Amino acid sequence: AQSVSQHNHHVILSEAASLELGCNYSYGGTVNLFWYVQYPGQHLQLLLKYFSGDPLVKGIKGFEAEFIKSKFSFNLRKPSVQWSDTAEYFCAVKALESGGYNKLIFGAGTRLAVHP
Amino acid sequence: EAQVTQNPRYLITVTGKKLTVTCSQNMNHEYMSWYRQDPGLGLRQIYYSMNVEVTDKGDVPEGYKVSRKEKRNFPLILESPSPNQTSLYFCASSLVGSSGANVLTFGAGSRLTVL
Numbered sequence: 001a002q003s004v005s006q007h008n009h010h011v012i013l014s015e016a017a018s019l020e021l022g023c024n025y026s027y028g029g030t031v032n033l034f035w036y037v038q039y040p041g042q043h044l045q046l047l048l049k050y051f052s053g054d055p056l057v058k059g060i061k062g063f064e065a066e067f068i069k070s071k072f073s074f075n076l077r078k079p080s081v082q083w084s085d086t087a088e089y090f091c092a093v094k095a096l097e098s099g100g101y102n103k104l105i106f107g108a109g110t111r112l113a114v115h116p
Numbered sequence: 117e118a119q120v121t122q123n124p125r126y127l128i129t130v131t132g133k134k135l136t137v138t139c140s141q142n143m144n145h146e147y148m149s150w151y152r153q154d155p156g157l158g159l160r161q162i163y164y165s166m167n168v169e170v171t172d173k174g175d176v177p178e179g180y181k182v183s184r185k186e187k188r189n190f191p192l193i194l195e196s197p198s199p200n201q202t203s204l205y206f207c208a209s210s211l212v213g214s215s216g217a218n219v220l221t222f223g224a225g226s227r228l229t230v231l
Contacts (some may be wrong), residue, residue, distance in 0.1 A: 009156070034219070044159075044206065044222040090158060103174070104220065106151075106159040 002027045004093050006107035013081050021076040021110050023091030024033050032094040033074040035065055039087045039109070049088070050074065061085070086114045118181065120142045120223035124209050128229045129197055139207035146212040148190035149174070149220070152203040159206065164211045165190055166212065189225045197230040204228075 007022035025031065035047040046058025055067040065076045074091060091107040117182045129135055141148065151174075161174030163184035165184040179201055181193040190209075194201060204227050208220040 004158075006158075036220075036222075043224045044208075044220075046219050049219060092159075103161060104149075104162075107156040108156055 002093065002095055002105050004091055004105050006089075006091055006110050008110050009108065011110055011112045013112070015083055015116055016080045017088060017114075019076070019078040019081045019085070019112070021089055021091075021098055021112070023074045023076065025074070025091075025093040025105075026071050027072075027093065027095045030096040032096065032100075034092040034094075035059065035063070035064075035066060035074075035076050035086050036090045036092060036106075038090070038109075044090065046073040081115050082115050083114050085112060087112060098114070120207055120209055120221050122226045123207075123222035124226060125224060126227050128231065130231050131198055132196050133230075135194050135197060137194075137201060137205060137207075137228070139190045139192065139223060140188050141190075141207075141209040141221070142188065142223075143209065143211075143221065144187065145209035145221070147218075148184065148188070148207065148209045150180070150190070150192045151206045151208065153199075153225075154203050162192065175218065194228075197228075199230045202228060202230050213218065 003026045005024045033050040036044045037047045038044045048057050048068045050057045058064045063078050067074050080090045092104050094104050123138050124136040146167045150162040151159040153159050160176045162180050163182040165171045204225050206225050210218045210220045
């Protein structure tokens, strides 16, 4: 079965530190990749997505992610975090074959706390 | 404003008492889906619908029912709730493109406690 792994469940950083959140998936075919963010008390919203083309994608609020097909990874990065980045981050993968067109598989999430 | 609206936002109920969580979207999206969010497990799909009268099971459908009689509404029904259905529930919708369901728009969530 397809799965998505997020390596860090909790991350604590100081403001201005760099961030990298890991995401690996188990499906070997064509995928669509997403990062969603859930700020405290709010609903999930899209941070960025990869469908095809340039494997380095840029999203909102200075976030970016790199798709490395050979490593089945889609890690999220930000050069300098802010206190307002405190949130829970979810990686999600959609497999485009094997009936996966409408199934988005989420990782367990990473809680990021940024201290001033 | 384009949005997905869920009600109720908070509910405490008892084992066996049927309940319905409503979900409505105003974006004319074909695709709608229900997820439950549990600590350490992320979001798991319960049911989804590609269009009116078309529904299908997700990864954790046991104990739930859905219906899609109108395009905008996708209620989640718990016929006989049990404590293991205590969770945070999200409804989401999207357009359907050539590669299936697209970017999801999520509702604010419904926190359900079953005693």
